[in-house]
Amino acid sequence: MDPQVELGVRLGIPLALLVLAYFTGAAVERRHYASIRKCELRWRGLPAITLRTVPPSWKVTECTLITGSVVISVDYFKRFLAGLRAIVGGRVKVYESLLDRARREALMRLKQQAVEGGYHAIVNVRLETCRMANARNSESIAGLEVLAFGTGVKLLNAP
Amino acid sequence: MILSNIETVPGKQITRFFGVVSGSTVRAKHIGKDIMAGFKNIVGGELKAYTELIAEAREDAVGRMVREAESLGANAVVNIRFSTSSVAQGAAELFAYGTAVTVE
Numbered sequence: 048m049d050p051q052v053e054l055g056v057r058l059g060i061p062l063a064l065l066v067l068a069y070f071t072g073a074a075v076e077r078r079h080y081a082s083i084r085k086c087e088l089r090w091r092g093l094p095a096i097t098l099r100t101v102p103p104s105w106k107v108t109e110c111t112l113i114t115g116s117v118v119i120s121v122d123y124f125k126r127f128l129a130g131l132r133a134i135v136g137g138r139v140k141v142y143e144s145l146l147d148r149a150r151r152e153a154l155m156r157l158k159q160q161a162v163e164g165g166y167h168a169i170v171n172v173r174l175e176t177c178r179m180a181n182a183r184n185s186e187s188i189a190g191l192e193v194l195a196f197g198t199g200v201k202l203l204n205a206p
Numbered sequence: 207m208i209l210s211n212i213e214t215v216p217g218k219q220i221t222r223f224f225g226v227v228s229g230s231t232v233r234a235k236h237i238g239k240d241i242m243a244g245f246k247n248i249v250g251g252e253l254k255a256y257t258e259l260i261a262e263a264r265e266d267a268v269g270r271m272v273r274e275a276e277s278l279g280a281n282a283v284v285n286i287r288f289s290t291s292s293v294a295q296g297a298a299e300l301f302a303y304g305t306a307v308t309v310e
Contacts, residue, residue, distance in 0.1 A: 064248055071249040079251070099212055107216035112209035112286055114264065118257045122250030152252075171212045177290040179256065179298065190246075190253045192260060194288060198210040 064123050072122030076144065083151045090158040095169040095197065105168070106203035113169065114196040115156030118179065119149045121191075145191065150174055153195040166199030173197065207272050208282035208309065215282050218309040224278040228303035229270030232293060233263045260300065264288065267302040280306035 101107055121129075125141035132139045153174065161169050172195060179190045208215050235256070246253050268286075275283050286304035293299050 068248050068250065075249060075251040100214075101212070101216040105216070110208065110210050110216055112211055112268070114261075114288075116257060116261055116264070118253045118260060120246045120250055120253050123248040125250065126247075173211065175288060175290070177292075177298075179292060190256055192256070192290065194264075194290070196211060196286075196288060198212050198216075200216060 065127060068123035068125075068127075072124050075122070076148070079148055079152070083148065083155060086155040086159070087151070090155065090162065093158050093161060093168065095154065095158060095161075095172050097172050099171050101170055101200060104204075105200070107200045108203055109201040110198050111164070111166075112196065113157060113160045113164065113166070113199040114194060115153050115158070115160055116192060116194040117149055117152045117156065118190040118192045119145060119152070121145045146176070146193075149176075149191055149193040150195075153193040157195040157197060161199045164199060165201065167202045168200050169197040170200060171197050207275065207280075209268070209272070209286060209304075210282070210284050211286045211304075213285050215284060215307075215309045218282075220284070220307045221310050222280075222308040224275070224280045224306035224308075226303060227271050227274040227278065227280075227283060227306040228301065229267040229272070229274065230299060230301040231263050231266045231270070232297055232299045233259060234297040235259065260290075260298070263298075263300045264302065267300045271302045271304065275304075275306040278306050280308055282307050282309045 129139050175194045177192045283304040289301045291299050
């Protein structure tokens, strides 16, 4: 291949991907935040607490384990930015928003499951984060998994 | 079977302890899903196939834990915890454990 063409391909493809990722990534994030806010508003009335015991005034009739999880990926452009940030150090804002989205989404799914099962509250809510390595390249992030779990309780005197 | 991730079953009394019960499953990703995830790694967003795969695997792990508790004669598992680890490239272990008890 002509060296000039080869150089063009080698630089052109990552550059095109960066531009594509910049627009799609921003759109995906905006849409996700909109849906998170909508869900948060809808499930606002359901108490989810991190206390390890049930408040003494609650009369529990039934309880079970409930979970909500999500696997989310960061886009190519943000990964590139994070790579640059790793050189100079400091806050990596692009990953902060990724984790924020994943945690809030997992919590919303937990609450949705509780509502669907007819539970009035969730106690001992715990959040766990796990990084999923990509099969082809274990260095790059394929996705982040956030699991939210807790004990859903049905109450006699529902708040 | 009553499951909870708090130390007791609210409103009930623990009468007997059977010790730790656990369930685990190791899952590998489907190559097709991996290709799709590769695409999602460019544009960003949720990897729905992985979310489903992991949720399903976790249910499996919980199911195994419950079966172990049943074989011991317990009717509840309390203080359930989860852990996930990437054991190898493209494979993840989902692990659930808790204390099997009898409640009344």
